[in-house]
Amino acid sequence: xxxxxxxxxxxxxxxxxxxxxxxxxxxxxxxxxxxxxxxxxxxxxxxxxxxxxxxxxxxxxxxxxxxxxxxxxxxxxxxxxxxxxxxxxxxxxxxxxxxxxxxxxxxxxxxxxxxxxxxxxxxxxxxxxxxxxxxxxxxxxxxxxxxxxxxxxxxxxxxxxxxxxxxxxxxxxxxxxxxxxxxxxxxxxxxxxxxxxxxxxxxxxxxxxxxxxxxxxxxxxxxxxxxxxxxxxxxxxxxxxxxxxxxxxxxxxxxxxxxxxxxxxxxxxxxxxxxxxxxxxxxxxxxxxxxxxxxxxxxxxxxxxxxxxxxxxxxxxxxxxxxxxxxxxxxxxxxxxxxxxxxxxxxxxxxxxxxxxxxxxxxxxxxxxxxxxxxxxxxxxxxxxxxxxxxxxxxxxxxxxxxxxxxxxxxxxxxxx
Amino acid sequence: xxxxxxxxxxxxxxxxxxxxxxxxxxxxxxxxxxxxxxxxxxxxxxxxxxxxxxxxxxxxxxxxxxxxxxxxxxxxxxxxxxxxxxxxxxxxxxxxxxxxxxxxxxxxxxxxxxxxxxxxxxxxxxxxxxxxxxxxxxxxxxxxxxxxxxxxxxxxxxxxxxxxxxxxxxxxxxxxxxxxxxxxxxxxxxxxxxxxxxxxxxxxxxxxxxxxxxxxxxxxxxxxxxxxxxxxxxxxxxxxxxxxxxxxxxxxxxxxxxxxxxxxxxxxxxxxxxxxxxxxxxxxxxxxxxxxxxxxxxxxxxxxxxxxxxxxxxxxxxxxxxxxxxxxxxxxxxxxxxxxxxxxxx
Numbered sequence: 001x002x003x004x005x006x007x008x009x010x011x012x013x014x015x016x017x018x019x020x021x022x023x024x025x026x027x028x029x030x031x032x033x034x035x036x037x038x039x040x041x042x043x044x045x046x047x048x049x050x051x052x053x054x055x056x057x058x059x060x061x062x063x064x065x066x067x068x069x070x071x072x073x074x075x076x077x078x079x080x081x082x083x084x085x086x087x088x089x090x091x092x093x094x095x096x097x098x099x100x101x102x103x104x105x106x107x108x109x110x111x112x113x114x115x116x117x118x119x120x121x122x123x124x125x126x127x128x129x130x131x132x133x134x135x136x137x138x139x140x141x142x143x144x145x146x147x148x149x150x151x152x153x154x155x156x157x158x159x160x161x162x163x164x165x166x167x168x169x170x171x172x173x174x175x176x177x178x179x180x181x182x183x184x185x186x187x188x189x190x191x192x193x194x195x196x197x198x199x200x201x202x203x204x205x206x207x208x209x210x211x212x213x214x215x216x217x218x219x220x221x222x223x224x225x226x227x228x229x230x231x232x233x234x235x236x237x238x239x240x241x242x243x244x245x246x247x248x249x250x251x252x253x254x255x256x257x258x259x260x261x262x263x264x265x266x267x268x269x270x271x272x273x274x275x276x277x278x279x280x281x282x283x284x285x286x287x288x289x290x291x292x293x294x295x296x297x298x299x300x301x302x303x304x305x306x307x308x309x310x311x312x313x314x315x316x317x318x319x320x321x322x323x324x325x326x327x328x329x330x331x332x333x334x335x336x337x338x339x340x341x342x343x344x345x346x347x348x349x350x351x352x353x354x355x356x357x358x359x360x361x362x363x364x365x366x367x368x369x370x371x372x373x374x375x376x377x378x379x380x381x382x383x384x385x386x387x388x389x390x391x392x393x394x395x396x397x398x399x400x401x402x403x404x405x406x407x408x409x410x411x412x413x414x415x416x417x
Numbered sequence: 418x419x420x421x422x423x424x425x426x427x428x429x430x431x432x433x434x435x436x437x438x439x440x441x442x443x444x445x446x447x448x449x450x451x452x453x454x455x456x457x458x459x460x461x462x463x464x465x466x467x468x469x470x471x472x473x474x475x476x477x478x479x480x481x482x483x484x485x486x487x488x489x490x491x492x493x494x495x496x497x498x499x500x501x502x503x504x505x506x507x508x509x510x511x512x513x514x515x516x517x518x519x520x521x522x523x524x525x526x527x528x529x530x531x532x533x534x535x536x537x538x539x540x541x542x543x544x545x546x547x548x549x550x551x552x553x554x555x556x557x558x559x560x561x562x563x564x565x566x567x568x569x570x571x572x573x574x575x576x577x578x579x580x581x582x583x584x585x586x587x588x589x590x591x592x593x594x595x596x597x598x599x600x601x602x603x604x605x606x607x608x609x610x611x612x613x614x615x616x617x618x619x620x621x622x623x624x625x626x627x628x629x630x631x632x633x634x635x636x637x638x639x640x641x642x643x644x645x646x647x648x649x650x651x652x653x654x655x656x657x658x659x660x661x662x663x664x665x666x667x668x669x670x671x672x673x674x675x676x677x678x679x680x681x682x683x684x685x686x687x688x689x690x691x692x693x694x695x696x697x698x699x700x701x702x703x704x705x706x707x708x709x710x711x712x713x714x715x716x717x718x719x720x721x722x723x724x725x726x727x728x729x730x731x732x733x734x735x736x737x738x739x740x741x742x743x744x745x746x747x748x749x750x751x752x753x754x755x756x757x758x759x760x761x762x763x
Binding site: 122 | 464560561568634636637643644721722723724725727729
């Protein structure tokens, strides 16, 4: 009798479901996966090494490029670590702005995840619905930082500048009509905060729309229920964080467990799953979007009533205002020193983590007294999740691999760094 | 007019048949081309976007631009592919999709080949299309294409059974294999069409048809996000375009057949009501086309709405749900036939 061998299938890195550059070597018995071997590193850009050669402030834009769908959360992790090393006290308004934009980022990320996950499982339409809402949130990014993706908005000591008084509006072009412009500018008459407030009122309805298409859809359930089950014990052992561990039923959330910024002053719940399958993780993320919306609403209310500085007054870490530089020699020197040499951190080390949309994102910095880090270690949540690929897909079929990749919410910018 | 008819009659029979084929194929090909345009537009609007609107007025030139692009693209032959089979496969795929129209009646007597075993011929033609897919997947010599071909073969063969049983139900009620007579058997208005007595078979036939044409949510053979494009992953240019044409021609065929066998074909829905005379001027073919369009729209709607089934779930649905239901309903239909229940069995 001839010997029967499993065959290997090279899944990716050029594959529509590889979410970038994942390469999986699958050992298959027919359609059933016997072994899944993820190969990472195809998007390695040496972020950690690059950071060792630049002043601290110069690495903030690199953080945007790690997990490129949750930009500001990465920045938060990095500037948070430096603030911890320098013991900088961030103004309260800046902390609320950070919470607001962390939650905007969370919704951005979860919308991207929802769209991509649904597309992987075959439901096209959700993707485009999700992008419609992402567009509004991107506009918020653009309004505060000038960039839609790589914002570099969080700075050590606060945020780059206060929220704009006027939300940018669409301008008339030869393509659009007067009526259309009016419709598109409806929510943009006031300030950015008005725009966000309007969004928080619309958003729960949008989430209902996605849920109508997916949550009770029999095919959707057949494809997700009992796929990629992770028990709470295993989730802990594998170092899962974020929605991946909450889907397994452990209420672990850094925003509650070790509150940072203004998270101890806002009110929200942590959703958890019960079975630890892909469907639970789907429900957890959907509920997280609703909770983020709730947090955003509270932040908007607070920010509307509490003006104040958004940057520390210590000119060793934050640039002095323009007007001051015109007639104050010391301010001019501070400005020059900050933008050429930067600031030095005395010999010390610190780790600071935030609850990024994908899980715990943390930076560990060893400072040796110079103006650049001696070593920067980035703890990316996706990397730990990726390690569970084999365990989560074993015994499932080829189509389930795609669902599992989707449910992990992998982004290779942060995994390969 | 008389002159033209005289000219036509004077032609040899073979030429006459070729003329008829052209008259059927021409509009069909145009319909296929604009079905792709309609798909992109309809799904576009369902997904809050606009769809193609650049080529020509309102984007109407889009299908032509697509066709021209595909024609001028190189057909890449993979190094390890079996060249002959690789090129024959698309032809094997489109051949049956077009040949099936030979027995399709568009109105009373308006049919290319009025054969008595029309239904059997159709069943044969729709199942033969699977060879094109299998050969394409095999000849490409690629693991992805091969997986797609295997999935497709298994799926089409399973759904063929459910589809065949659904047609047996029609056969039982109509008492004829001739498609023209099947339609005539449904005369008498909306409530006399076979969709009502054969409701489960009607639904199963159409869903099996969706599965048979490898369309969402049963598109595991192409499985965009799993096996990239499945059996035609290595095809490009015209070779790919032929597969594409075959898929859309098959969708139109399934829609038209569903309209023919369950919704009274070219019969007016107002037959037997007071409105019958108001719509007497509408030619039968308009009704047929309108009914066909309803199902063609459903194909697009499914694609925009549903996630994709997993391969084993498709199999379970076919074997454990559809086939038992069809078998039971054939017995029910037979019993109704024997005991003269309902207005359909005189």
